[in-house]
Amino acid sequence: MPFPEGVPSVPVRYSVTSPAGGGPGQGTLQLMPTVPAIRIPGADGVFTGGGTYQFIDGQLDNGSGEQVRLLPTNVDGANPAVWAWLGIESVNGAQPRHFYFAVDADAEEVDLGAVQQLAPDLTQYLAVPGESAYDAWLRAGNDGTEEEFLASLVGPPGDITAANDYTDEQLDQALAAEVARANAAYDPAGAAGAAQAAAIATASSDAAAKASTAQSNAVAAAATAAASLYLPKALLTVDAFMAQPGTKVFGHRGAGMVCPEHTEASYDYAIAHGIQAMELSVNVDSEGQLWCLHDLTLDRTTYSTGALNTYPSTGVAQRVLTNGRVLHGQGWTDQPMVPLRRMLDKYLGKVVLFVEPKGNDAVVPLQTLLSTSYPHAPASVIWKAHVGTSFTWPKNNGYRTWCYIDDASSDAVLDGKDAQVDYWGVSTSMSSARRQQIVARGKPVFSWPVYRRSQRAALEADGIVGLMSSDPVYVRGTTAQATASRWDQQVKESGGTPQTDYNENAALKFSDTDGWVSINRANGTYGLGRYCPIVSGAGGYRIQIDMKYDQINSGDLNVHGGLYLGKTSDDPYQFGTINPSDGYHLILRHNGVLRLYRHVTTQTGGISLGATDISTDAPVAGQPMTIQVDVTPTTIEARRLGNAAWTTGPIADTTNRGGYFGLTNGSISDVAARPFWRNLAITQL
Structure with a gap:
């Protein structure tokens, strides 16, 4: 876009290579500031900037034959002073890649492929102020310095002589008259006084009730404001993710066929390789703390035994280790259990999270945690549950819902849930004909558990648009990753x-x-x-x-x-x-x-x-x-x-x-x- 007069800019370039066999890449790069707008000293209005640009023969192109230019992030006197650019790269149909970066005002040109990438939580912003009163005074045709403008706000001096001539006797008389008038108006004696006292008491009670209501409303407003401040930094919401073209690939149990399932290492593996959505199964210990765990017991995935809800929080944190080496090789180190809060704090708002309480005793603690500590969760969380459970709470609280069904679930059962379901879930063991019937109901359908590319091909042929994959990096890909074993x-x-x-x-x-x-x-x-x-x-x-x-x-x-x-x-x-x-x-x-x-x-x-x-x-x-x-x-x-x-x-x-x-x-x-x-x-x- 052309830059207004007085607004600095820096030319940028970016080259991409096709991930399939090399050669120039094709696709788009969306560039946007991490703040709603920036005010530049000496320039009228505010600057928003950015846009979506094509890669032509692997080179960034602004569509008019000119080089793409960006506003520097360190313009002197800019408001806000601290912000960054966000780039969203989509090349040859691969999963979009997000990166933050700064642009130096002194740079002659910036190669976006070589910039130092910033942490996603770098940017905080203050609201951009409107026009100052002094600016409005000047725009109204006045002329003068800011000191003259301030002086114009002070009225003419009063008659100091008249004030000095006001005697003590006159002052006493005025005070006596005011006291008499007040006593007549607020005399507490008699019926009029009693009525006045009752009115005062009623007004006091009413004021207290209104103050309490106002306080509650203020707390709710503060929570909403906190959520709105957080969400502009989110990389991905449910709706934005679902709007992306092509089949969606989610991490099943993190990446449970590659890493020990439902561990931080498993979640990190999926996200580090560009997976934009993953599943968090949840169960609760004896003290009410929520942990990422698929089963009600620790028997299958850890060296411990028995139900999780019989263990204290400290015992789970210090003594329970996963036995991923049995399934994934003895080269793995034992992994600790991961609290749900840690994963929400780490990834909520950055990727889409499928959250599912696996045990009945985990449902209310999960609902309470999300409501009180993560009011912004509905934007980037999908509530996942079996067809036999209730979806009333998540729908009433603004969540998208994924209802996974049994292979033998009847149409009557599905009809009873349909109003509260956003996405259906079918297993890879379900017949192709039945999967196609579920797709024909008209809502997006996701399948689980997918760990072969051949499964992906069969599911896509049936109209499935989302894959809950235990090996998401492999299932998403189409090429070999190596030619020699390690x-x-x-x-x-x-x-x-x-x-x-x-x-x-x-x-x-x-x-x-x-x-x-x-x-x-x-x-x-x-x-x-x-x-x-x-x-x-x-x-x-x-x-x-x-x-x-x-x-x-x-x-x-x-x-x-x-x-x-x-x-x-x-x-x-x-x-x-x-x-x-x-x-x-x-x-x-x-x-x-x-x-x-x-x-x-x-x-x-x-x-x-x-x-x-x-x-x-x-x-x-x-x-x-x-x-x-x-x-x-x-x-x-x-x-x-x-x-x-x-x-x-x-x-x-x-x-x-x-x-x-x-x-x-x-x-x-x-x-x-x-x-x-x-x-x-x-x-x-």
Whole structure:
């Protein structure tokens, strides 16, 4: 926008790169001051500034061929004196990124991609004053200094001589006359006096009642004013979030399939990676303090046992630790329980929060806490609850509501809740047909728990607009995050897709040394979404990985484990079953036989590729072997390194070229004889 005369400005530039494969990014950058308006000395009116600008070929463009210019944040004499710019960047459909920054008046040009970003709570502001009385006096046609203006407000002097001639006797007479008049008007004796006294008493009582009402109204007004002062600093409200285009991704239990669920570490992980909404499940201890916890008891997620509402607050804070290492790897340190207040203080107003009391005894404490300490919560909190609970309080108090339903919930049940529901919730286990029926009711529908990209695709096809995801960073993405494993860290990676979520037996197991991993489950499999979809070179790609058996099944040397690959999606795979999508699987038997198979959705057994079994040396318990799979545009080949003859040779097959793969225990039902893997590497050919 053109700047008024006398208002300083600084040219700014900003370049962005597409997050998908590089190259110039496309999208918008919204720039706005963190205060409603700024008054500049010597300039008429107030300045608001900012706007929404396009990225053209990766460069910020103001639409008129001129460079974007911004008001400096350190103009001498500006009111307010302390404020900042807020930038909201939306590039190539990715989640918007928010950042605060200052602009120096002495700068010749500012690169917004290199500015020092400020903390979101930097800016406080004072109301911009209106026109001064002196300014109005001048505008009315007067002329003179401010001292002359002040002098004009003082009236002419009185007659000092007349005042000095007023004698003491005259003063006494005047006082006596005033006393007599007052006594006549307010004589307490007689009926008139009694009526006057009663009127005074009534007036006094009425005044006290009105004062009490005024005090209550003042307290309520102060709370509303406090909320209005806070909300302009909020990065995101529910309505603003829902107005964003595309599918919304929320953090389920923070990021419960990547970090210990409902811990501060889990919430921080989701928010640090740009997730703009997350779930806070709430339960209460024996003293009424609210904690972030999904279950009523501590048994599943901590080293403690029993109901949370039997523990004192100090005991929970000092003695209860989560056991996330069981599900997420022993590289994790034990995490403490997190009080709800800490998360509200940290994230309320900055992201959208789904808040749900899981136990009946937590409902009233949660309502009280939000009403008394967080009057601004309805703007950025969604009240989450099961269809069988009441939504009267949240709707009466201005909250948006998410009602999640059972797979068998009838239309009659939903009709009874419809008036108090803003968003419906359906599970990933619900049939596609039923999900579409819920969508057809006309309100936005969110689904849970989502931890596979294939789930996302199916839900979006049904019209679902929000995903409550336990691995939100992976589910939101579309590209591989790595090409080589770091299993030596002994922590679960984003994109790991076990056959069942939140299940200890299905989780990837980490060895204490040397970076080995395994699946401690009969016929278990584990998707490696972190490395998917594999990006092929012109000649294809290679998967290389070390593999070993710590125990050989001497009773049946035909049992096998290995890899599955070539799938177009991350849906679950299991040997010997009907699978949702086609692909390949490589097996290495306990007798050393190496084979490649193609699996299809119409039969349980694999289709052998190549003419014969490839006999390699029998595995030795505890000794590593290295296997490779090369996938070219026209062939597929598997080999075990160590002997040039240990290869299937290139097999002409172009059937499956999907980029999703994973680990499989194959036909092994005795977990003691399961395979172990390490040192995964993906290479372009």
